[in-house]
Amino acid sequence: MIELNCVSKGYKLKGVRKQILDKASIRIPRDQNIAILGRNGAGKSTLMRVIAGVELPDSGQVMRSSKVSWPLGFKGGFNSTMTGVENIKFVSRLYGHDSRAVIDYVADFSELGKSLKLPVKTYSNGMKARLAFGLSMAIDFDTYLIDEITAVGDQSFKRKSKAVFDEKLSGRQIIMISHSMQTIRKYCSAGLFLEGGKLYYYDNIEEIIRDYKLMLAQ
Amino acid sequence: MKTLLLHIRILATLVLRETRASFGTSSVGYLWAIVTPAMSVGLLVFIFSLVDRQPPFGTSLAVFFATGILTIEFFNKLSNTLLTSFSANRALLNYPLIKEADTLYARTLLISATYVMIMLIFFGSLFFADAGVMPQNPHMVFQAFAATMLLGFAIGTLNAVIASLWHSWPQIEKVLTRPLIFVSGVFYLPSRLPTEAQNVLYWNPVLHCVEWFREGFYGNYNSAIFDPYYPIAVSLGILLFGLAGERFTRKSRSMA
Numbered sequence: 348m349i350e351l352n353c354v355s356k357g358y359k360l361k362g363v364r365k366q367i368l369d370k371a372s373i374r375i376p377r378d379q380n381i382a383i384l385g386r387n388g389a390g391k392s393t394l395m396r397v398i399a400g401v402e403l404p405d406s407g408q409v410m411r412s413s414k415v416s417w418p419l420g421f422k423g424g425f426n427s428t429m430t431g432v433e434n435i436k437f438v439s440r441l442y443g444h445d446s447r448a449v450i451d452y453v454a455d456f457s458e459l460g461k462s463l464k465l466p467v468k469t470y471s472n473g474m475k476a477r478l479a480f481g482l483s484m485a486i487d488f489d490t491y492l493i494d495e496i497t498a499v500g501d502q503s504f505k506r507k508s509k510a511v512f513d514e515k516l517s518g519r520q521i522i523m524i525s526h527s528m529q530t531i532r533k534y535c536s537a538g539l540f541l542e543g544g545k546l547y548y549y550d551n552i553e554e555i556i557r558d559y560k561l562m563l564a565q
Numbered sequence: 566m567k568t569l570l571l572h573i574r575i576l577a578t579l580v581l582r583e584t585r586a587s588f589g590t591s592s593v594g595y596l597w598a599i600v601t602p603a604m605s606v607g608l609l610v611f612i613f614s615l616v617d618r619q620p621p622f623g624t625s626l627a628v629f630f631a632t633g634i635l636t637i638e639f640f641n642k643l644s645n646t647l648l649t650s651f652s653a654n655r656a657l658l659n660y661p662l663i664k665e666a667d668t669l670y671a672r673t674l675l676i677s678a679t680y681v682m683i684m685l686i687f688f689g690s691l692f693f694a695d696a697g698v699m700p701q702n703p704h705m706v707f708q709a710f711a712a713t714m715l716l717g718f719a720i721g722t723l724n725a726v727i728a729s730l731w732h733s734w735p736q737i738e739k740v741l742t743r744p745l746i747f748v749s750g751v752f753y754l755p756s757r758l759p760t761e762a763q764n765v766l767y768w769n770p771v772l773h774c775v776e777w778f779r780e781g782f783y784g785n786y787n788s789a790i791f792d793p794y795y796p797i798a799v800s801l802g803i804l805l806f807g808l809a810g811e812r813f814t815r816k817s818r819s820m821a
Contacts, residue, residue: 400661403816417660424659426586433585440578441662 349375349398349415349490349522351546354407356390356397367393369544370407377413377489380521382531382552384559385541391524392418394541395492398522413489413520420479420494427468431459431478434467435485442486449485456481456511458504480508484515491516493523528556575662579671587646587675598679602638603687606631621754623783627691628698632778633751635687636709639680640717640771641742646672647721648738651729651818665818666811669725673718681710698782705781712796713774719800722807729818750775756789763790770796 356368367390375381383391395418396402397409417424425434432450439449454463457477467475483491516534525531531538531552538555540547542562549555588594610627620626647669654668692699700706728734749772755763766772767790776791 401658405816415661424656426582426656429582429585437578437582438660440581441575441660443574 348377348410348412350408350410351398352408352410354397354404354409355544356393356402356404358393365390366544367541368397368404368546371544371546372407373539373546373548375522375539375548376537377520379537379550380535381523382535382538382555383522383524383541384531384538384555386562389541391541392494394539394546395494395522395524399492411490414487415490416483416486416488416492418492418494419483425467425475425478428466430466431463431470434478435463435482438482438486444486449482452485453478453481456484456507477504484511488519490520490522493521493525495524495526531556571662572667575667576671576674579657579663579667580675583671583675595679599682599686602635602683603690606634606687609634621752621757622779622786623698625691625698628688628782629779630751631687631691632782633749633775634746635680635684636713636775636778637746637749637751637771639676639710639713640720640774641745642676642680643673643714643717644721644724644738644742646676647718648724648728648735650721651725665815666808669718669722669811673714673721676717677710677714684710700782701784702781706778707781708793709774709777709781712777712793712800713771715800715804716770716774716796719804719807722811723803726807726810726814730814745769745771748772756787766790767792767795770799 351368351371351373353370353372354368355366355370357364357366359365383394385391393402397404398411399415399418400409400411401417426437429437431453435450435453436446439446450463454460457463457474457480459474459478462470462474463478467478470478521534523531523534535552536550538549538552540549540555540558549558584595588598607627610630613630614626618626620629622629650668650672651665654665657663657668658665688700724734724738728738748766748769750766755766755772755776758766773791773793773796776786776788777793777796780786780788780791
């Protein structure tokens with residue numbers, strides 16, 4: 348269960364104030380996979396960072412009673428002067444996993460081979476994304492926060508990612524941001540609509556997609 | 566209990582990462598970090614012994630300088646390294662388990678462990694080279710080390726907070742701490758200075774740490790200026806400001 352209690356969050360950029368959340372309260376049940384929808388720039392990624400706990404709300408409370416992942420995306424919090432292996436070791440130690448097993452898993456999945464022994468700054472964006480994705484699939488969480496992660500690499504790698512993703516995340520909760528309605532329909536059963544600083548919970552995925560499309564059509 | 570274990574695990578992980586980040590991959594890197602300060606003190610002692618300077622106190626020039634310089638270097642290393650910990654560790658904040666203050670603790674632990682090694686090696690080799698003395702009051706040496714650590718941690722924490730609000734602070738801090746080596750009794754015996762000078766130097770908490778260290782090393786040092794409560798009170802006061810500042814500015818720093 349994740350609960351937002353009267354949460355406000357805003358930014359001031361170059362003198363312009365932007366309110367992402369305005370006293371928003373919501374309870375997200377454990378047994379539903381949730382899609383976060385909202386127009387471009389509404390603050391979906393910020394909302395996800397607030398849920399994860401990497402960004403603090405200006406006021407209000409965020410409560411998590413399960414193990415929630417960091418916001419999984421293309422680029423993890425890698426130290427670019429450290430090698431791939433060192434970054435993997437760091438994250439597995441941090442989450443109390445056996446680093447040997449995690450290294451083997453990520454090496455096998457990411458197909459980075461000897462590059463894992465090189466500093467991350469020598470990696471291409473695709474290699475970084477593979478490392479980030481493999482690493483996030485190697486750590487166990489109750490709830491996975493996924494910010495547009497599903498499409499990295501070439502066709503065969505995409506197929507492989509999808510297989511791992513489906514296998515790993517079955518029985519876990521997913522909270523995801525995606526621009527693909529196909530992906531959302533496939534994984535999510537409920538949704539959160541972010542609009543004008545407020546959050547609206549839909550327990551029917553078709554209804555939220557309909558409202559989202561209506562809003563875009565306006 | 567579970568949260569305590571979790572916190573210990575997070576700190577241990579961060580210390581390992583810091584070790585790698587500051588000393589490189591090879592074990593030689595860590596060796597250099599230990600040997601370099603020890604060698605720079607050794608060089609200084611060598612130069613001064615060439616001009617035939619008598620130690621201001623005791624029988625060994627090396628022990629007298631080292632108690633001063635190593636204490637100041639330990640303090641400087643803490644306050645300078647903590648200063649950059651918020652900006653250097655931004656990528657880590659992607660992991661919700663890690664809070665910014667943890668990076669301060671991890672750096673403090675690593676630097677302190679490194680300086681324990683530096684001091685053991687330096688004074689140990691002096692002892693075996695027959696130039697040194699054993700500390701007469703070892704418990705006071707430990708106290709002096711702990712007091713220096715507390716002071717460095719407190720000022721380093723405040724430095725980190727100020728630097729995250731004001732980007733010119735690293736340069737200004739450098740200018741402000743430059744005279745430290747001259748006002749901390751490294752090259753002279755503070756007790757032998759005129760009272761007026763002592764009254765001014767009393768305000769420098771690092772000087773008290775140096776004097777504390779020497780009280781521990783020499784049995785009969787009898788510093789005229791040393792007051793153990795002063796550096797501790799200063800540290801606790803600054804630490805209160807530093808940690809409160811960290812708490813109040815946390816939100817503004819978490820903005821991506």
